[in-house]
Amino acid sequence: MAFISSGYNPDKPMEDRITDIGPRHYEEFYPPIIKANKGKWLYHEILEPGVYVHVSETGAEVYTVRVGGARLMTVTHIREICEIADKYCGGYLRFTTRNNIEFLTDSKDKAYALKADLEGRKFAGGSYKFPVGGTGAGITNIVHTQGWVHCHTPATDASGPVKATMDVLFDDFKNMRLPAHLRVSLACCLNMCGAVHCSDIAILGFHRKPPMQDHEYLDKMCEIPLAVAACPTAAIRPAKVEYEGKTYNSVAVKQERCMFCGNCYTMCPSMPLADTDGDGIVLMVGGKVSNRISRPTFSKVVVAFIPNETPRWPTTTATIKKIVDVYAANANKYERLGEWAERIGWERFFEKCELPFTHHLIDDFRDPAYYTWRHTTQFKF
């Protein structure tokens, strides 16, 4: 491997330097039909799961074929996407917020030919490369974070549980049988890079053990005041510690105060907290971000802990599947998962979904906890 310079000269870093040019202008990438009809769209219609048409006041129609995908994708895969877009879409395509790929064409025939082509492509391992679906009252792609592929704080993997969950929910990706659309999200730690705290179903990685302390290195690796200040529950204080016969400047952790957020680890690598048995998944349900009918709401914890069952997380996926099926069978048309749970009452939700209610599901974290307890005699038996 010989180093190839593209022109950058480390001795004169400012020479020819271009900075602060921002992203490419969006108009460069609009398909011509989009450019011509922007702001003029009249209505849209879902023709079948994954295929829809938008009609403009100019009479123009754009057909979109939506494809689910792993958000982690390789350049080989992207090149295949490009090949398809060249063949059917004049060299244009787009991605959605939830990591779907959308191919836009100007005729229904092309859209169906495209769909057939997409569904014929499979990976060597047997999975679809480009499953078509994810529209309407169904389940679309799971937005997720990095997990064990690339992050330092995860309590669970991201791509793996997402793949396993989407395999289980695949029928609802291809179908629109649900009362309303249902959004599943995953964040591999409490940082929640994404909005999983407002999803119909959220899969959240969670630690259950306080941080360890690498006393020998802590003072060398970390700014102790930063580690102390990072803790939201003031569980950490500076301490002189005897370790293997030597005295170190380090920290002490009041373990019963720790809520396992991992902030200290983010500030101080000598305080790792990940653990084979301690880590796992929290399931939350009933959140939404849309303002439709009811207001946006946070997801609620309904399962406090499921172990990381690599490689396919069977308990997690089975629990999710059960919730989706019970919701599908019971909710009214247009009713989101959380709206349904609120209508029937959470006591009924747990009963119908056959989920045990444990003390871990009663909030005990600071002020917000109080607002989640019941302040009425209006309850059900």
Place this chain on the structure above:
Amino acid sequence: MAKHATPLLDQLESGPWPSFVSDIKQEAASRAKNEKGIDYQIPVDACEDLLGVMELSYVHKRTHWKHGGIVGVFGYGGGVIGRYCDQPEMFPGVAHFHTIRVNQPGGKFYTTEYLRQLCDLWELRGSGLTNMHGSTGDIVFIGTTTPQLEEIFFELTHNLNQDLGGSGSNLRTPSDCIGEARCEYACYDTQALCYALTMEYQDELHRPAFPYKFKFKFDGCPNCCVASIARSDMSFIGVWKDAIKIDQKAVQAYIGGELKPNAGAHAGRDWGKFDIQKEVLDLCPTKCMWMEGGKLVIDDKECNHCMHCINVMPRALRIGDDRGLAILVGAKAPILDGAQMGSLLVPFIKVEDPYDEIKEVIENIWDWWMEEGKNRERLGELIKRQGFQKLLEVTGIDPMPQHVQEPRHNPYIFWKEEEVPGGWQRDIKEFRKYHQR
């Protein structure tokens, strides 16, 4: 023959959903073969070693990535996230494996020409693995080494006319919904505003000067497709002020069954005949619509713009013409003090280039947050700590009922000295003249 056995990961190749494991394997094979004779600038076996380290994580059920050290490109404080493997001897191909965030184009539209340029660059100088896209919105290049960073930046800026995105304590890469480009619900041009603000605030994006991260997200309407209300420090959500436009003929076509409700979104099940009373009128949260003499009537003054009726009957109902956006502030994920939803600050603002009114709100907020915010304190937390009234004060916005869900529960009202006649300084001697000790 694969470099590492991956019996656990291999189980993620079956099942219908696209397998990231199969995809990484195909990239690993492509690099090993190197049919194009590429002089790979990071180890050829990066993908194989990534599979190896992932497999180890599947055994240990723990991550094997270390903290990002400080890496980046000259003069920028954001855009690159350092990443190192904690088993570099076992997996030298990913010992150094930094992430690069590339600022995605508005609406995430692409030409294949541009995508291929990105692929060529990343195949040569990186692992060939990407996220399309990261949660913040950027194109994410996963895995390269420190010496490549400046080269990648040079190529991006010189050949691709393309900049990095944001990371660190700065403005994160703003992102938008598809909006007017292909959505009939959009109340403003999300791409235009997102682009304009991204360009205006390049300095804030690349050179961290904030207490912590700051996010803008742009939704064209209250449906909130990019979840701006839940995950951005400032969310810009399209709204209209005037009447919903009604096409009575189309209303009848929905009632008669010629048009499918909700644009066909419920086609997977037989929900019975469309019932406008049950499905629209009764579900309207403000009950501001009814049928009168066979016509749909909306008392628009009472509508709270929830979007339900428009979503159900997109061909009969359209957003009004007096369009703009609402600004909500302070959303964040739970860490540290619990999750916060965006709080309404500006109910309506016109969206007109050069967007001066919007920029004024932004800059007033930033001035306050940069002055008062503690290290790693998100805007939402500062608002909680100092109060919503303080936010109104610094932005010069008048209080109004739209700002609250309901008025305060407790009468512990903090009056300021200047608000009380005569101020707070009183004379005890004067008092004692009339009140014995």
